[in-house]
Each structure stands twice: as structure tokens, then as C-alpha cells.
Amino acid sequence: MATTGMRLTPLAGTEALERPARSLWRDAWFQFRRHRLAMVGLFTLSFIVLATLVGPYIWTLPTNDIDFSRGLLGPSLEHPFGTDDLGRDLLARALSGGRISIAVGLSAVLIAITLGTAIGALAGYFGRLDSPLMRLTDLFLSLPILPLLLVIIFLFRDTLRAALGPEVGIFLMIVAVIGILNWMAVARLVRAQFLSLKQKEFVEAARAVGDPDMRIIFKHILPNVLSPVLVAATIGVGGAILTESTLSFLGLGFPPDLPTWGRLLYDGKDYIDFAPHWALFPGMCIFLTVLSINFIGDGLRDALDPRRGL
């Protein structure tokens, strides 16, 4: 931060003239591109996401074709990730599983962000709600998250499976539970921002012209909170993917016919002494995805931090 003061002195002149019209997002992108690791992360993540979306159409080997004669083959040109004990192609399984892993991450974070922003905004804006809502947040923060997740999934898995079918039921349940147990950090962040922003002149001005509370919250304050929430959301996606794979790894995630990365690792872990590829490749997928997401989050944080100046 020592250099902030210096950087803020007008850099103006030539450079400012050459650059196109400035907006928050254009500036952020300009900053973001200078964060080397974040750019590497962005490319890696784009590649992985693209591979899981398009890959199954290009790599058309079936994910559930059992052929015992081709079991536990190491990586080869024919099967780049090798095969599992039933002779199923692991690349095909990793591609289709990646879709689910990433979808779980995104949806769970969507829930967590929505809940966290709503609770944080209410607590920060309405003084009366602050204390009870923050108590609630503290309570959730002191829950043992992973054990609780395991127990909830264990208790309600069969009911949901019966009600909504094995795939949809488990997906909705895992997404909902991860989302509902991870909104607290966002709520705290949004509340802190609301507390300081609601004192600002522009909010006072909005109130003076008679804007109702909801309009002030959505139109005036919320847009200013967007960038830290975006950073938290980005990092949250990585966290949610990790949580899902942990659940699957402990045998309480997706059923075996829905091979998420964590599930593949779980299936492969008993064979690591003679078929390490089975666990290694899905593990690398999780690692690379989460690492890229964390780098992107770090880059976004730097890029969206107004204190950084140019």
C-alpha cells in the first residue's frame, strides 16, 4: 500500500488519451490482464470448462460401457486417462463428471451468494435486524460444516432419491446443502459494506428525493457492493467444488453412475498401488480447476480494488 499515494498522482497525459472510454469493468479487465497467474488461471479454467462442455461430443467413447478384458489399463493413446476396473474409459468419465462437478460449484455458490447478500443487506441496512441476523450468522459459522453435511446427506438421501429420482434428487440436495451452509462469509462482507455505504452522501441524497428503502438498497447501494461479492463468489465456486468432491470421496456424494471427479477418486482410491492413474487424473482435474479459480479470484480482487488506482 506504500505506493498507493504515488500511483494516484495523475498519470494523465498521453496514456490517458490513448485509452478508450473508461468504465469499471474495462478498467478491471485492464488490471486483470496484468496479473500473470490470474491470466494463466483464466486460460486453464476456460480450457477445462470448454472440454467438459464440448468434450463428450468429440471424445465419444461411452462412459458406462463395461468390458472386463480392458480393465485397469494405464494411460495410452486409445485411453489417455486409462480405464477403471470395469474397463470404462476414464477420460470420457472425467469429462462428463466435470460437468456435474462444475455445475454443482456454480449452483451452490449462486445459492450461497443470494442468501448471503440478502441477509447481509438486511442486517447492514436495517439497524433493527442487524443484531439478530448477525447472531444467526455467528451460529452458522460455529457449526461443524463437514460433519453436518455428511449427516444431512446420510439422513435425507433416500427420501429425496425416492421423490425426485437418483440424479436430480442428489444434485439438488448437495447443491442446496452446500449453499445453505456457506453464505456466512458473504453476509458479513455485504453487511460491512452496507454499514459504511448507507452513511454516504449519495444515499442521503436518494433518501432526500424520496426513494423508498428497497430502491435505495437495489439501485444505489447494491451495485457498489458487487465487486467484493464477485470476488467472494469466484473463490466460493472453488470451495464448493472441493466440498462436493470431499463428499463424494467420503462415499456420500453422487451415485457411481454419475462419475463426478470426487466420485472417480473415491472409486480409484483402493487401486492406487497398481493403478494410480485412476485416482491421479480426476485428482489433477479438481486441483487444476480449483487452483485456476483461486488465481482468478486473486486477480479479480486486485483488479477490482479501488485503492489500487491505475
Add this chain to the structure above:
Amino acid sequence: MGRYIARRLLIAIPTLLAISLVIYVILSLSPIDPLSQFGADPRVPPEVRENIRRSLGLDEPLHVRYVKWLGAMVRGDFGQSFLSHVPVIDLIAQRLPNTLAVVGVAYLVGVLIAIPIGLISAVKRYSLLDNVATTVAFMGFSTPTFFTGLLLIIIFSVNLRWLPFIYDSNLKITDLASLGQQVKQSIMPIAVLGLFNAAVLTRYVRSEMLEHLPLDYVRTARSKGLVERTVIVGHVLRNSLIPVVTLIALGIPTVFGGAIVTEQIFRVPGIGELLVRSIDNGDIPVVAGVLFVFSVLVVLFNLIADVLYAVLDPRIKYA
């Protein structure tokens, strides 16, 4: 100081009550019938089942059952395991020391790695060492603990054959040789958690140090002629560690989560392994008991963090 700790303790009690309520509601909403063991048995007539239900107090209203359940939990009466018919509290008491040892040593390892590296990283910002440390830390907390565990097993157990694959819980430490064995089998479980902790903590220490380095009091310390070492370690580090303590407290649930995974991979007989095994067996009393113990642990460690915070930061008034 005593009053501050007492107040914190008083705040922890309603938190625990609320958590116990959450656990109870989840357990009682569950569709799994505690009598399901008998349910499958057609020889048990309905009236007998109803009698058992009544004798277990299952016909009473929810809030009465909650109060009774909580009373039993507080007395340490967690019921009996469906499977082994051993009191749940004994099962937990047997295994808790293992979990605490793994988590505790892993934290120690994490702190011992994180403080020096975070410190150097911040003081020599953007140096080669800082870049390497930051990248490694990022990789550290992006790797799921189960993957680190499997990697260590592949390298050190399968390929190099240096360390045992599975934790032998029957090992008794009697002499140097068995002590050596104990150390050998503890290395990997502790390394998995310790490295994860180190990665997270290094980031915290570095960023807090960076916040503090440009502050006025640092310049004052330098200008009154203190050696750089004293300025950094005695002044900047000490102040930077205060928020780090809070961040550590917030991370405690994650660490216990990591302990479950680690115990599962290496078969360390701790309460995490007990939880997963009981879930697999549908042993509900054990599941409820372990969940309760995990909650108590999280609240307890938060309490310790609060107290540490007060010790480190004299500005906190204990009123």
C-alpha cells in the same frame, strides 16, 4: 481477564444450545425411524412396537423430547451404539485423543511453517522467495486434502516404501522401536493437514504483515533506533498475529473437516473415521454423538481463540 473469560464462556452457552437445537431438529426431521431395526421384522406385533415407542419416549411432543435429549447429552449419556452396544461416549472417548493429536500437531506444524515464511514473504515482497512461497501456498489450499493424502501414499508408501500405508491403531509404545513406528505412521496424516494449514496461514500472515508494514508505528520504531529484526519481529509480527488468530478461529470447522478426510484415508482411529463408519452402518446414536462432540469442539476452540485474542491485544477492554 478472568471476567472477560467468564463472559465469553457465558456467550458460548447459548451458542451451544442453538447448535444442539439445530442438530436435534435435523435428526428428528429425518425420515429414518429409530425403530427401523424392528420395522423389518414381521414377528414384532404393532402393539409391541407401540410400547417400545412409548418406553423410548417417542410419543411425547418434540420440545419435551428435545429437553430430555439435551439433558442426557449434557450428562454425557449419548446412548448406545446400535451395532456394538457399547456406550457412545466410550467409543468417542477412546478416539477423541487421536483426533486432537492429529489436529493439534498439524496446527503446530502449520504455524511453525507459516510464520517464518509469511514474514519473509511480506518483508521481501515480490522477491523470488515471495513469488515461490505465494504460488506454493496457492497450490496448497487448492489441493483437496484427500488428493494430497493419496499422492503421499503413492510416493512414500507405494513407490519408495518408506512409510506404512495404514495407521496401526493397536501399536503400543513400549520402547524406542515402537516409538519410531508411531512417528513413522503419524507422518503422513499430520503432513496432509499440516501442509494445508501452513498454506492457508502463510497467506494470512503475509497479507496482515503487508497491512502493518507501512504504518506509522513501524516508522517510529525504526526512527528510535531499533534494530530491523526487533522492529519486524517484536512490533510488526506481534501486531499482525492478532487478526491472524481470528482468521484461524474462523477456519477451525474446515480443519476438523480436513481431519475427517485424513482419518478416512489413513484409517486413523479418530472421531472423524468413527463418524464416516457409523454413517455407513446407519448407527444413528453414534452419528448424533459425534456430531455433538464436533460442535462442542468448534465452540471450544473459538473460545480459546477469543481468549488468545485478548492476551495478544491489550487494547481489548475486559469490561
